[in-house]
Amino acid sequence: MRNNFINTIIEACGSRDDIFIISGDAGLGVFDQFKEEYPDRFLNLGVAEQNMISFAAGLSITGYKVVLYNIIPFVLYRCFEQVRNDICYQDLPLVLTGIGSGVTYAPMGMTHYSVEDIGIARTLPNLTVISPIDPVEARAAARFALDAKAPVYVRLAKRGEPDVHRQELADLTKPQLLAEGSEVALICHGSIIDEVLRAREELEREGVRPMVVSLPMLQPLDQEALLRLLAPVKRVVCVEEHYASCGLGNILAELKAEHEPGWKLKRLGIPPHFIHEVRDTQGMRKEFGISAGAIAEAVRRHRGE
């Protein structure tokens, strides 16, 4: 995802001379080619995130399309007030690129996990929030962000995720139907898609075919399109590598409260706690009930309720 996102940005630099990339001492090797081709359009602002964000906001005021790159805690957490005041309050069209979504970096430790970023980003008006599932959605996110007239936060995992979509996205702002189904819908964002798709395979062998939906754009939410897509199902199981309490599950709970659709909601995600468990990403997913097996089991149980 990361490389597809960055490469889409770099490709655009050929026809646009306003794109400027800022990193905060992150992304070893990611920008080597870019720095070679466009040495005047890249800055590493060092390990100083407050200055990085305010500086980027200032550069944006002079007309540059600034793409900021760092791991998520250093894009949103360490410098939250700079993101709030300097970027979102001033409605500057920067691109905030955050790497290492969820527990991608496990077992690096809690400081390097991003399990509440959607919740935090959603508190910021003007900010578009995008969490792609695969390289195709990542490319669409890059194109959207480059054209956006307001700030965009893109939440990425790492590199090497396989393609899920078979063709380029028609419209990133809409929920994406990945597999047809009735009765139950599995809905997710981000790199957890591989667990969701394996859960569906498992269920399919049992004759259960849940609808699978990805929701790359979490804010603003196309409520109407989502409600329409989910209208035929009775059960919605939301899966995310994020705290279950403040991510997409929460968005769906709000949607349910406001619109009273016909479906019941089950939220799967990381229980809100500081993660002291020492496990790799797969191990964490198992531990927190968002592995393929756990998702399939949740669908079985939810159907029976």
Add this chain to the structure above:
Amino acid sequence: MHPIAEKATQIRRTIVEMANRTKSPHVGSCLSCADILATLYFNELRLDPWEERDICILSKGHAAMALYSTLAARGILTDKDILGYYQNGGTLPAHLDRCKGKGVEVSSGSLGHGFNMGLGIAYGFKKQQSGRRVFAVVGDGESQEGSIWEGALFAPKLGLDNFTVIIDRNNLQGYGRPTEICSCEPMREKWEAFGWNACEVNGHDHDALKFALARESHGRPKVIIANTFKGKGVSFMEDQLVWHYFIVTDEHLKTAMEELA
């Protein structure tokens, strides 16, 4: 009277009137930087054509009344704008909002933001090879923010000789003297050690400020440490901590206006 001094008095009168009319605080913080802003707006800044203007950032955004009064004196804000300050349904908030008020270049109010945005703007101007310059007014209390020093560390590397920070060193923050609470002294030596072109002046002496602003920067960003007094120009407010928050009563106003005649 010195032509800038005349403008500074006009700015001070507007500040005290606004503070009295709206019962808003920070009048002392505003009076301390009135001479700095008057010198910038009536001598240093190139504002014509407007699209190509120099940028002045009030990083100590709680002194918004000082900037508003200066912009009004310079004809950038209107009397109507000033009358709507800090009013229900009004025009201008008590901390700066870039969307509210012509000439308000960045939103500020939380300290340690404007300075760093200014560095980014100065860098953008350099990249575009425009001759536009950036000035930022920072408080000495504000200098306790870590972000100031993050930016101070980085700016010399970028050769931002189009950037000047003026530190309004009135040695009074909200709850006491910075030199006692958390001292940034020796300030000049610190900035020099970070690679800045530093100088120290009397921040109420317009000629000294003019001279400091005109100084060659030798390829480096410039810092002017302006020694000032909180509440300057109104005798009973000068160097008094309480005028960070005190409200200007009608009686205060009367005396102040007599002194600012």
